[in-house]
Amino acid sequence: MNLDELLLPDRVHRRLYTDPAIYDEEMRTLFRRAWVYVGHESEVRNVGDYKRAKIGSEPVILVRGEDEAVRVLVNRCLHRGSLVCREEKGNGKFFRCPYHAWTYRNNGDLMGVPKRSRYPRDFDLGGLGLVNVPRVESYRGLVFACFDDGIEPLVEYLGPVRDYVDATLDFSLSGEIDLSAGVSRHRYPGNWKLQMENGVDGYHTAFVHETYIGIMSRAEEVELKFGSHGEDQGWTETFPRGHAVLARRADPRAIDVLREQFPEYTSALEAKHGSERLLEILAHMNVFVFPNLFLIGHQIRVVQPVSVDETEVMMYPYLLTDAPEALNRKRMAEHEGFYPPTGFGTPDDYEVFSAVTEGLQAMSTPWLLLNRGAHDCQDLGDGVRRGSPTDEIHQRGMYAEYARLVGSDQGGGA
Ligand code: FES
Numbered sequence: 001m002n003l004d005e006l007l008l009p010d011r012v013h014r015r016l017y018t019d020p021a022i023y024d025e026e027m028r029t030l031f032r033r034a035w036v037y038v039g040h041e042s043e044v045r046n047v048g049d050y051k052r053a054k055i056g057s058e059p060v061i062l063v064r065g066e067d068e069a070v071r072v073l074v075n076r077c078l079h080r081g082s083l084v085c086r087e088e089k090g091n092g093k094f095f096r097c098p099y100h101a102w103t104y105r106n107n108g109d110l111m112g113v114p115k116r117s118r119y120p121r122d123f124d125l126g127g128l129g130l131v132n133v134p135r136v137e138s139y140r141g142l143v144f145a146c147f148d149d150g151i152e153p154l155v156e157y158l159g160p161v162r163d164y165v166d167a168t169l170d171f172s173l174s175g176e177i178d179l180s181a182g183v184s185r186h187r188y189p190g191n192w193k194l195q196m197e198n199g200v201d202g203y204h205t206a207f208v209h210e211t212y213i214g215i216m217s218r219a220e221e222v223e224l225k226f227g228s229h230g231e232d233q234g235w236t237e238t239f240p241r242g243h244a245v246l247a248r249r250a251d252p253r254a255i256d257v258l259r260e261q262f263p264e265y266t267s268a269l270e271a272k273h274g275s276e277r278l279l280e281i282l283a284h285m286n287v288f289v290f291p292n293l294f295l296i297g298h299q300i301r302v303v304q305p306v307s308v309d310e311t312e313v314m315m316y317p318y319l320l321t322d323a324p325e326a327l328n329r330k331r332m333a334e335h336e337g338f339y340p341p342t343g344f345g346t347p348d349d350y351e352v353f354s355a356v357t358e359g360l361q362a363m364s365t366p367w368l369l370l371n372r373g374a375h376d377c378q379d380l381g382d383g384v385r386r387g388s389p390t391d392e393i394h395q396r397g398m399y400a401e402y403a404r405l406v407g408s409d410q411g412g413g414a
């Protein structure tokens with residue numbers, strides 16, 4: 001698709017959020033050419049465990065087979081198209097299609113079809129297994145899949161953003177996390193890219209979340225937990241492949257504050273990582289892995305496009321494996337205060353997304369500006385660039401990758 005008139009280095013055309021043809025093109029190209037996050041290994045810990053996910057619009061199943069391998073199968077019966085798995089998650093030896101009961105092993109092979117005698121003798125079940133997504137790789141338990149067999153290995157795709165993924169997950173002393181606490185799912189009436197841009201947007205925080213910040217300031221917790229992203233308190237970075245981070249430096253007292261409540265855990269973390277790195281681990285980071293994954297605070301957030309003007313967001317607050325129970329409880333309470341629909345933060349963001357969606361109906365003004373900080377960003381090498389926390393440098397980076405994937409006509413999907 002030719003994006004020359006829709007995407008400039010510092011601005012985006014309204015049609016990217018409103019045109020169903022562009023949405024279809026994104027599903028056909030971007031979501032099939034990128035490594036897309038599909039789930040966490042802790043969600044399919046045992047043989048036979050499965051959970052449903054999507055790669056763009058394509059329904060898939062993340063499943064651990066009898067051979068212990070984690071696969072991603074396309075959730076579409078080879079007979080006449082039904083989903084073969086309708087449960088969100090579960091455990092089983094096979095998937096039986098609800099329509100005519102064709103039955104598939106959890107590696108995708110077709111085991112059998114009922115009333116086989118009415119098919120010709122040479123009817124071959126061998127080529128009628130569920131489609132296996134060709135590339136599946138994981139990094140620190142985060143499982144990604146890609147339809148493009150030729151894509152670079154996942155670690156290369158992640159590149160330097162791995163340091164921030166590591167810093168986030170290293171708050172777990174064992175390095176492991178567990179997603180068994182459940183998920184909150186919500187939908188907002190707007191394009192998926194509004195969430196993509198906003199999850200690392202330090203410019204809106206002080207305004208959209210003013211009420212929350214006011215409450216937390218009065219509770220005197222804002223300094224250590226969550227605040228407006230002042231110009232000197234943090235930074236944004238953009239990485240190759242559209243990944244991004246919005247980081248807010250930890251208060252220098254953060255280690256001592258943690259130690260007061262969890263002395264042994266803090267000392268163990270400090271012994272493992274050193275105090276300088278521990279302060280980085282304690283920073284407030286919003287990490288974005290293009291195109292659909294955020295690690296924000298204590299949650300894994302997945303952005304799931306539904307249609308050009310509807311998006312589902314899934315938030316999985318995670319537990320730190322082997323951390324004191326009180327620490328996990330505290331993290332859950334912090335998560336609940338801001339993020340779920342009952343929290344203080346998320347509804348404010350969705351209100352604004354819906355205001356943008358309505359505003360974008362204005363055809364007289366086609367462009368959305370992303371030029372903030374463009375005159376003044378730092379090149380850190382290896383394709384990493386840094387700006388002030390309220391800049392739009394990382395959104396520009398996302399759209400550079402978007403243009404690379406959507407704006408070319410080779411490879412990709414159907
Ligand atoms: S559609 Fe699945 S068995 Fe017929």
Ligand SMILES: [Fe+2]
Nearest residue numbers: 205208209349
């Ligand atoms: Fe927000």
